[in-house]
Amino acid sequence: MNPGAFAQPDFSAEIEAIESRLLDLPEGLQDHVQRSRDVGADLCEVHRVDPERVDLAIAAHDLYRAVDPEELLAEATRRGWEPDVVERADPMLLHGPVAGLWLMQEGGVDDPSIVEAVTWHTTYAPSVGPVATLTFLADKIDPRKVEKRPWLEDVRDLAYRGRAEIAVERYLENLLLHLISDDAIAHPRALDALNYLRLGRRGLL
Numbered sequence: 714m715n716p717g718a719f720a721q722p723d724f725s726a727e728i729e730a731i732e733s734r735l736l737d738l739p740e741g742l743q744d745h746v747q748r749s750r751d752v753g754a755d756l757c758e759v760h761r762v763d764p765e766r767v768d769l770a771i772a773a774h775d776l777y778r779a780v781d782p783e784e785l786l787a788e789a790t791r792r793g794w795e796p797d798v799v800e801r802a803d804p805m806l807l808h809g810p811v812a813g814l815w816l817m818q819e820g821g822v823d824d825p826s827i828v829e830a831v832t833w834h835t836t837y838a839p840s841v842g843p844v845a846t847l848t849f850l851a852d853k854i855d856p857r858k859v860e861k862r863p864w865l866e867d868v869r870d871l872a873y874r875g876r877a878e879i880a881v882e883r884y885l886e887n888l889l890l891h892l893i894s895d896d897a898i899a900h901p902r903a904l905d906a907l908n909y910l911r912l913g914r915r916g917l918l
């Protein structure tokens with residue numbers, strides 16, 4: 714990869730702040746984040762996306778994943794997020810938005826491509842950029858998750874073959890099918906995102 718292909722901001726101070734917070738997370742979660750960072754580095758090579766931004770986003774994406782649901786809801790509100798009805802019912806959906814807000818408010822990161830990647834890493838969202846797409850995929854195809862859910866093999870193979878948006882479509886299709894058939898609540902943003910990707914693929918946007 715041509716090292717001059719991306720403007721290379723220096724995120725070393727921000728990464729250091731995030732890594733010091735990562736040490737407070739449960740070990741299993743730290744391991745997941747590390748595996749996802751490794752996958753993210755691979756995907757950046759395949760897709761020629763800025764590895765610094767993707768690595769920072771993946772490092773930060775689960776900073777609030779181990780927080781108790783009630784506390785997460787309070788933290789989201791305190792930081793200025795207005796939870797919708799689905800987020801109130803399942804506050805774990807807020808761990809991405811809260812981490813995104815922390816990045817902006819305390820983590821010294823205002824790069825919109827990184828903030829959106831962290832914010833939307835659970836549901837995905839319409840019209841996000843490549844940093845968010847690769848962050849989303851790197852989280853979902855952590856090899857340990859693929860072992861547990863064989864349907865993710867297809868998502869992983871598409872992602873590694875350079876078909877990131879199709880891989881996200883495949884992920885969202887499966888996610889929504891599983892949630893709906895399990896009588897769970899699906900966040901409408903995931904369906905909006907799937908429709909957006911399909912409309913784009915058909916040239917209808």
Ligand SMILES: [Fe+2]
Pocket residue numbers: 745749774775852
């Ligand atoms: Fe994650």
